[in-house]
Amino acid sequence: MRTRKLATLLAGAALAVSTTLVVGAAPASAAGPCGSSYSRVGVYPISRGDGTRTGTLEVYYSSSARKNCALTYGYGPYANTRSWKRVTISRGDGSGEQTNAGEFTYYAGPVYVSAPGQCIDVAGTVPAWVTRELDNVHCG
Known part of the structure; x- marks a missing residue:
C-alpha cells in the first residue's frame, strides 16, 4: 500500500512539473524584435578602425507590411550594458x-x-x- 501511494505521489509531481514546463514555453511563432511578420535579411558588424567589434546592425523585412525594420545591438563590453546606441533607416533617396x-x-x-x-x-x-x-541596400 505504501508503495502505491509513493508511486501515485511521484506520478502527480512529474505531471505538475511537465505541465509547468509546457505552459512556460514560448510559442513556436514568437514575434521577433520588429514584429511577428518580419524576417531578418541582414546582419552587419559594427567595428572600430582596428577591427574591434562594438555592435551589430540588424535589418528585417515584412512582405505583408511591406516595410523594413532595423535595430542596433551592443557587442562585447557594450552588450547588455547601458551605452550609447543609435539606429537610422531611410529610403535610398534619404526620405522617410x-x-x-x-x-x-x-x-x-x-x-x-x-x-x-x-x-x-x-x-x-x-x-x-x-x-x-550601408547605402542603397536591400533593394526591392
Whole structure:
C-alpha cells in the first residue's frame, strides 16, 4: 500500500512539473524584435578602425507590411550594458528617415521605413563614435 501511494505521489509531481514546463514555453511563432511578420535579411558588424567589434546592425523585412525594420545591438563590453546606441533607416533617396538613439541597455530601435521598389539606407552606432553605414541596400 505504501508503495502505491509513493508511486501515485511521484506520478502527480512529474505531471505538475511537465505541465509547468509546457505552459512556460514560448510559442513556436514568437514575434521577433520588429514584429511577428518580419524576417531578418541582414546582419552587419559594427567595428572600430582596428577591427574591434562594438555592435551589430540588424535589418528585417515584412512582405505583408511591406516595410523594413532595423535595430542596433551592443557587442562585447557594450552588450547588455547601458551605452550609447543609435539606429537610422531611410529610403535610398534619404526620405522617410527614422532614428532611435540614446543610452540603451539592450538595443536601439526598432525603426521602420516603407520603401517598395526602392533601396534603403541603414546605419548603426555603438558607442557614440563607432558607426556602420550601408547605402542603397536591400533593394526591392
